[in-house]
Amino acid sequence: MREADTVTKTGRGRRGRRVLVIGGGIAGLAAAHRLLAGSERGGPVHVTVLEADERLGGKLRTGEIAGARVDLGAESMLARRPEAVGLAREVGLGDRLQPPSTATASIWTRGALRPMPKGHVMGVPGTAEALEGVLSDEGLRRIRRDDHLPPTHLGEDTAVGRYVAARLGREVVDRLVEPLLGGVYAGDADLISMRSAVPQLFEEAGRHVSLTEAVRAIQERAAANQQTGPVFMGIEGGIGTLPGAVADAVRAKGGEILLGERATSLTTRDAVWRLGTESGRVFEADQVIVALPARAAASLLRTASPMASQELRRIEYASMALITMAFRKAEADLPEGSGFLVPPVDGHTIKAATFASRKWGWIAEQNPDLMVVRTSVGRYGDEKDLAREDNDLVDLSRQDLREATGLDAAPVAAHVTRWKDGLPQYPVGHAARVERIREHIAAVPGLAVCGAAYDGVGIPACIAGAYAAVDLLGGDTAALDELKADPVQSMHGGAGE
Template sequence: MSTTGTAAGHVVVIGAGIAGLAAAHRLLERGARVTVLEAAGRVGGKLLPGEIEGVRVDLGAESMLARRPEAVGLARSVGLAGALRTPATTTASIWTRGALRPMPKGHVMGVPGTASALAGVLSEEGVRRIEEDTRLPRTEVGEDVAVGEYVAARLGREVVDRLVEPLLGGVYAGDAYRISMRSAVPQLFAAARAHASLTEGVREIQAKAAAAQQSGPVFMGIEGGVGRLPLAAAESVRARGGEILTGTAVTGLRREGPAGWRVTAGGRVLRADAVVVAVPAPAAAALLRPEAPAAAAELDAVEYASMALVTLAYRRAGAGLPEGSGFLVPPVDGRTIKAATFASRKWGWVGAEDPDVVVVRTSVGRHRETEVLGHDDADLVEISRHDLRAAAGLDAAPLAARVTRWDDGLPQYPVGHHARVARIRAHVAALPGLAVCGAVYDGVGIPACIASADAAVDQLGGDLRAVRELTAHPVQSLHGGAGE
């Protein structure tokens, strides 16, 4: 067994998904020495670049929220500023009641501010139900409430089933009637606390956004795929002197004295002044159990949803697609796919890679919906083709197909998730030189994951300063030599 010694300011980051890489990048900017350990054979986690029929595509997440600064900021700082791209079209549809219908404008995660422009998506009764909102007594939300439960009480179940559910399902692959409003849609939660009328609250959110002059794109992508972001971040980490070891599973994490950590991985023992745990909840629980059993127990309780992405390439001449970037599918309509993206329409660079090829992506799988994911890849392709034929009239045979499965890929945020995260962080913060980050804590989107990494590094700042003070006095130092 080999051993790696550490000097003050050595931080081990466990996990090389976008959160772990963002943490490593920030730590290096602050002068720390960084080692990143990743069990898989590649970096990037759920961000995965690929290709189909010679066209570069994303086989994982394909866009970043641009009205938060973290993801776009990281892309710029790792050399991808010139590759940032806005969608060529953001016009999307809802496949409901047997037709593709325009996605209503002016909503917050599917919750409308008015009842206008909802005919067709909702029944006449559903539209009338929204208009009752201003006459209803206040619905208390308490410390938290399920999005679907609250919205249904204010605006009726149709709004949840045909608007909120497909939008939330696209982000969390979850059930709107279980997902926490406080954690998943904090703007809406704040509005629900401040207003008796939900539609008034939504209109206030929209007015504030307009007053803040939030112009510009809501989302951005990267030419060649968002999957390039972790690759560029890893390259930047290495260029700054950081070490990234893939195929290196961490099997042990133990405290060593009052101000240090011992990390066992891949036949090596690394000593660190601080550790950032940036892996999904089950792996994090296993690592934290010896030193932070209460945090591990909370992480054990986090549930995950699995999903699959089906990427299809068609000859353009035979693939007439409807206008727009794609469509969402309400589960209430009994379809199998939950969304389709016309990638060649949405991203100009995809269409330009090969003008004769059209790329379409579908997604299947929701929380606790395991039957469909039991099908083999060929069946998932046929299921997607069936739904694309029914929704968009796309009857051509694809030139190629790829199925990417994300087993236990998306953490679920049930009611009370914010309190669970607070308890985890309190338990972890009690151990000097330890922090956690990733999709399980503050949001599953790329900017949220990066923000959680930034918060983890900020938390460690004081711990690292304390370590430097200790190591300035050799009698007290636990990390003064060349290691074991």
């Protein structure tokens, strides 16, 4: 086939920038939407989104169980940042935004379900009293020693678990910090970067001798800001409906979205980008946004930016599985609240359980006679259970649910969703690595990157990173500067259980 037959010039025959967005997850779709929204105010922009899969949305996905529509990936988004709820409203989902019906959760620790304590930042308390009932008396006494310890050097970065254990004792990490961080990253608290995962705490810890004093400073500032409204928000029909709504808006604004087009090569010459796909097609454009997971981005950028590619290859991922089960409500006498977290130190299989029908009113309304429950399995460094068959994961989840809650009924339906390499890990030094990646990318005109591997795994973080990437292509660094100054990833966590 002649080259003339295979080359697709996006926006051919029309004036304006031609931009390729590689990756149809929420970051790529948000980037495409911002590009086209910007073109309404400035010059024309012709946008083509390429997605390797036959489905858009990445880790945002809906499905059905026993006739009820549910999320099979992320189920909520941080609402005290404007990015995610703002995009949802822009694409027509404003009237479907819903807060959780209940925000009361528990932690299954030391043989019992105990109320999730308040007065902490990602499990790090402002006072020992905040963790009464969760920690042992010895664990509480260890926290009180924090005010009398000499300063602990933070350096450029440090691991959350190790730093907290040094200041407050191991029990705080094992019983609270670990399950909370695991819910966001499916990671290991002793490896996760404090600077990247809990930036507010990292900054305050550098200003105070006592870690509990740093937490109290964060709490005082939050109280002074008097933030109101729900911390998290869902969408009627599922968070997984957001990508489709954004895609519809992109198409309505003239954007093109192509599924089943896996990018395999990316080169630039004479200010023109050429992208080859597995199907044999070649696309030409003036600018490119790579919105792919780190490993796929590394492979694609090996020629265009070899140094960025090398850094991206070093980003590791955790795999996990979500087990969604539907029980007859009459047979599912569950404790109050939206679910519970599980500290890995107790040796159970599941890492969390969500009583989805109780947490989200829209699920309960679909079938009032059903109780939908989600459990999660797998975390970085502990993925052995993911080799089991689906039925085994359902059985193991039921065993843990029985032990934790007394639920002994058989589900009327069950579905296992596996997320292979689903969550990027943010080890110590992650922020510096991202800075190096962006420096290498900035040296290549017309190229930008975004996605969960950079600024946070939550939906608002992915969207904020996408907006910054779009603005960088236009020579505007303000959005990236703001993202660095006020990181989206926060004490409230992100897309996990």
